[in-house]
Amino acid sequence: MLRNFFIFLSQQRALRQWMEQSKMARPLTRRFIAGNTLAEALAVCQKMNAEGILTTLDHLGESVSAVAEANQSRDHCLEALRQIADRKLQSTVSIKLTQMGLDIDEELCLANARQLVALAKETGSRVEFDMESSAYVDRTLAIVEKLHAEFGCVRAVIQAYLFRSQADIEKLNRGLLPVRICKGAYAEPANVAYADKGDVDGNYLKLARLLLEDGAYPAIATHDERMVTVGGGFPKDSFEYQMLYGVRRDLQRQLIRDGYRLRIYVPYGEAWYPYFMRRLAERPANVLFLMRNFFKN
Numbered sequence: 001m002l003r004n005f006f007i008f009l010s011q012q013r014a015l016r017q018w019m020e021q022s023k024m025a026r027p028l029t030r031r032f033i034a035g036n037t038l039a040e041a042l043a044v045c046q047k048m049n050a051e052g053i054l055t056t057l058d059h060l061g062e063s064v065s066a067v068a069e070a071n072q073s074r075d076h077c078l079e080a081l082r083q084i085a086d087r088k089l090q091s092t093v094s095i096k097l098t099q100m101g102l103d104i105d106e107e108l109c110l111a112n113a114r115q116l117v118a119l120a121k122e123t124g125s126r127v128e129f130d131m132e133s134s135a136y137v138d139r140t141l142a143i144v145e146k147l148h149a150e151f152g153c154v155r156a157v158i159q160a161y162l163f164r165s166q167a168d169i170e171k172l173n174r175g176l177l178p179v180r181i182c183k184g185a186y187a188e189p190a191n192v193a194y195a196d197k198g199d200v201d202g203n204y205l206k207l208a209r210l211l212l213e214d215g216a217y218p219a220i221a222t223h224d225e226r227m228v229t230v231g232g233g234f235p236k237d238s239f240e241y242q243m244l245y246g247v248r249r250d251l252q253r254q255l256i257r258d259g260y261r262l263r264i265y266v267p268y269g270e271a272w273y274p275y276f277m278r279r280l281a282e283r284p285a286n287v288l289f290l291m292r293n294f295f296k297n
Helices: 002-010 013-021 023-029 038-050 067-086 106-123 134-151 165-174 197-214 225-231 249-257 273-282 284-296
Strands: 054-059 091-095 127-129 154-159 179-182 219-221 240-244 262-268
Touching: 038 054, 038 067, 038 262, 054 067, 067 091, 067 106, 091 106, 091 262, 106 127, 106 134, 127 134, 134 154, 134 165, 154 165, 165 179, 165 197, 179 197, 197 219, 197 225, 219 225, 225 249, 240 249, 249 262
Parallel strands: 054 091, 054 262, 091 127, 127 154, 154 179, 179 219, 219 240, 240 262
Antiparallel strands: none
């Protein structure tokens, strides 16, 4: 019920607009959002790199409705890739294809994404394509597979709660396309996704093992200690763990001490509200943390 409540809130446009413009919201979001600007996010990446942690930059925003907005998002991500190269950061960028214009025109979206991947190839970085709701899976994977064939240096995201995900992973493994596996954070109909947490966890472990055994440098995205153990026994340089900025810092430090590769997803920007609400929906512990700190402030 709590998860559905926060997913519902994430879809309320009026509340989103008020929250993103409110100065009161910043103390609540700073745990999970690196800042409003690229400069703030790059500073976080530099600090994490110094601690032996890899990063991926996510300029928050999704579902743009105008060509100018899509091109603006593309230009911002191009600048992020240039800054990563100039500062010699161990970082990639993560994008959502609805930021690049997928809801407007697929050719526009592909052209924008192609520019990003071309620059990532040139500068020795990577573009990680976040997965959105199930309605976008086929179109997202088609674009990612096309760009993988042209350039390499991409990673797809597959969500363990979708029934279709094993078949998707098997196909991507055959194509040697790197995959990040996560549980999934969108409200989905019962005919496409597991609803029970135990079923999602079981499928996550099965798919993670499939990636570790047959995949091309997969990313295991989880904050669950039970899920983290899936990487035991596999060469530590053959995969990486991924976690979100501000979540389970204790487990992040433990993985680094144990010699694993860890990449932190560093979100930033003014359009933070949908992302923030999905983080609250994922883990009740996040809600409790915010409540404690709200009263401290």
